[in-house]
Amino acid sequence: MNNEIFDSLAARLQVLEDREAIRSLIASYGPLADSGDAERLAALWQPDGTYAVGAMGEARGREQIAALITGRIHQSLMAQGCAHVLGPVAIALAGDYASARCHSVVFRHTETGFEAFRVSANRWELARGPDGWQVTHRDNAVLDGDAAAQALLNPGVQPAS
Amino acid sequence: MNNEIFDSLAARLQVLEDREAIRSLIASYGPLADSGDAERLAALWQPDGTYAVGAMGEARGREQIAALITGRIHQSLMAQGCAHVLGPVAIALAGDYASARCHSVVFRHTETGFEAFRVSANRWELARGPDGWQVTHRDNAVLDGDAAAQALLNPGVQPAS
Amino acid sequence: MNNEIFDSLAARLQVLEDREAIRSLIASYGPLADSGDAERLAALWQPDGTYAVGAMGEARGREQIAALITGRIHQSLMAQGCAHVLGPVAIALAGDYASARCHSVVFRHTETGFEAFRVSANRWELARGPDGWQVTHRDNAVLDGDAAAQALLNPGVQPAS
Numbered sequence: 001m002n003n004e005i006f007d008s009l010a011a012r013l014q015v016l017e018d019r020e021a022i023r024s025l026i027a028s029y030g031p032l033a034d035s036g037d038a039e040r041l042a043a044l045w046q047p048d049g050t051y052a053v054g055a056m057g058e059a060r061g062r063e064q065i066a067a068l069i070t071g072r073i074h075q076s077l078m079a080q081g082c083a084h085v086l087g088p089v090a091i092a093l094a095g096d097y098a099s100a101r102c103h104s105v106v107f108r109h110t111e112t113g114f115e116a117f118r119v120s121a122n123r124w125e126l127a128r129g130p131d132g133w134q135v136t137h138r139d140n141a142v143l144d145g146d147a148a149a150q151a152l153l154n155p156g157v158q159p160a161s
Numbered sequence: 162m163n164n165e166i167f168d169s170l171a172a173r174l175q176v177l178e179d180r181e182a183i184r185s186l187i188a189s190y191g192p193l194a195d196s197g198d199a200e201r202l203a204a205l206w207q208p209d210g211t212y213a214v215g216a217m218g219e220a221r222g223r224e225q226i227a228a229l230i231t232g233r234i235h236q237s238l239m240a241q242g243c244a245h246v247l248g249p250v251a252i253a254l255a256g257d258y259a260s261a262r263c264h265s266v267v268f269r270h271t272e273t274g275f276e277a278f279r280v281s282a283n284r285w286e287l288a289r290g291p292d293g294w295q296v297t298h299r300d301n302a303v304l305d306g307d308a309a310a311q312a313l314l315n316p317g318v319q320p321a322s
Numbered sequence: 323m324n325n326e327i328f329d330s331l332a333a334r335l336q337v338l339e340d341r342e343a344i345r346s347l348i349a350s351y352g353p354l355a356d357s358g359d360a361e362r363l364a365a366l367w368q369p370d371g372t373y374a375v376g377a378m379g380e381a382r383g384r385e386q387i388a389a390l391i392t393g394r395i396h397q398s399l400m401a402q403g404c405a406h407v408l409g410p411v412a413i414a415l416a417g418d419y420a421s422a423r424c425h426s427v428v429f430r431h432t433e434t435g436f437e438a439f440r441v442s443a444n445r446w447e448l449a450r451g452p453d454g455w456q457v458t459h460r461d462n463a464v465l466d467g468d469a470a471a472q473a474l475l476n477p478g479v480q481p482a483s
Contacts, residue, residue: 027410035476081466088188144242154196249349315357
């Protein structure tokens with residue numbers, strides 16, 4: 001096989017590996033959140049990555065992202081019983097950068113059973129660095145009819161940041 | 162490497178690419194629906210593709226499929242706040258044709274929070290054409306105990322159409 | 323192409339195929355459960371595979387796993403209308419063995435609509451045998467605040483069994 005053919009196979013393989021890595025990274029978010037693993041969860045982001053949670057503001061850097069998990073609100077949710085379940089991701093790959101769109105649903109255990117406590121739109125921005133694919137920014141906004149939340153799910157709308 | 166070995170690698174790669182394309186296509190349905198992008202959503206189907214939504218009848222062709230998104234029912238849902246969240250897809254690939262089975266859940270925002278408004282079984286039929294993989298037919302039926310809805314989820318049951 | 327380069331491409335392909343096979347296997351669980359296909363569902367496990375369902379005890383071997391589907395509780399759920407929807411899986415692959423972590427949500431149709439009846443943590447243990455990847459053990463536990471259920475979702479916690 002000449003080099004050209006090899007390069008072509010390797011390039012196709014690389015695309016699949018990239019998509020697999022990105023999907024796996026995002027798939028690990030919910031299990032890490034609901035097992036309270038703030039350190040592994042924060043390490044999904046680049047050291048200076050950011051996470052904007054709607055009206056709750058933006059966490060900047062791994063320390064602040066980890067604090068979302070170790071903080072009072074999340075710990076209280078975990079004590080009640082909670083599940084951060086993501087929907088399937090639509091990934092747009094562009095070399096060393098990617099974005100992904102998906103829903104997320106937070107279920108909460110209550111005295112009368114489980115409720116869908118928060119249903120949101122998500123847009124993930126990712127980049128490939130020396131440590132592989134990591135999140136550079138995540139936007140999450142409640143789907144309560146807000147047009148800005150809906151726009152996060154659209155591939156034709158560029159992120160504001 | 163001789164041609165036989167190259168062909169073998171390329172064929173294995175092609176299967177993974179096909180499965181990735183089909184999963185990505187289906188994963189993009191929900192985000193497009195909830196951002197109201199009727200045009201991109203309809204383009205997931207072949208020009209003469211169909212979408213049967215239980216007792217609500219069948220949309221035939223992209224124009225009618227787009228009308229499901231621009232129509233009053235879906236626009237009202239979006240104004241309230243909604244999320245069309247799909248479950249993981251079980252894909253059966255056969256050359257240029259494929260079928261996929263999955264659940265879908267429509268969450269609706271109400272005055273008292275979110276509710277799982279509609280929980281359904283889905284079977285997608287897809288074909289590879291000049292523009293890549295597209296949907297030829299989708300069946301969706303509410304999982305309210307109806308045996309026909311349950312059968313959509315089974316790989317041993319052939320579609321009626 | 324020399325053998326070394328071929329082996330490298332083939333090994334990368336194999337990893338992607340393994341991850342695809344595992345994800346597909348797990349993705350087929352819900353559709354098989356909700357179409358009542360006890361035989362195909364049990365065949366996802368190795369002949370002596372096990373399935374521990376929290377306080378409900380452990381099913382050992384395919385016959386007992388199939389009985390979870392043909393049994394009174396599941397049949398009653400299906401008659402009402404139900405959906406076993408899994409979240410995205412975080413897969414850890416190690417040669418011929420793998421584990422996967424994900425959420426699962428059981429929706430139930432009631433007189434007033436659908437409810438999230440059971441929201442659980444899942445850890446799947448899998449092995450590659452002569453018939454390909456199969457489940458050796460699955461743990462499922464309700465996320466009601468129980469620390470043991472939460473631990474199932476964490477990659478750093480080894481299974482007790």
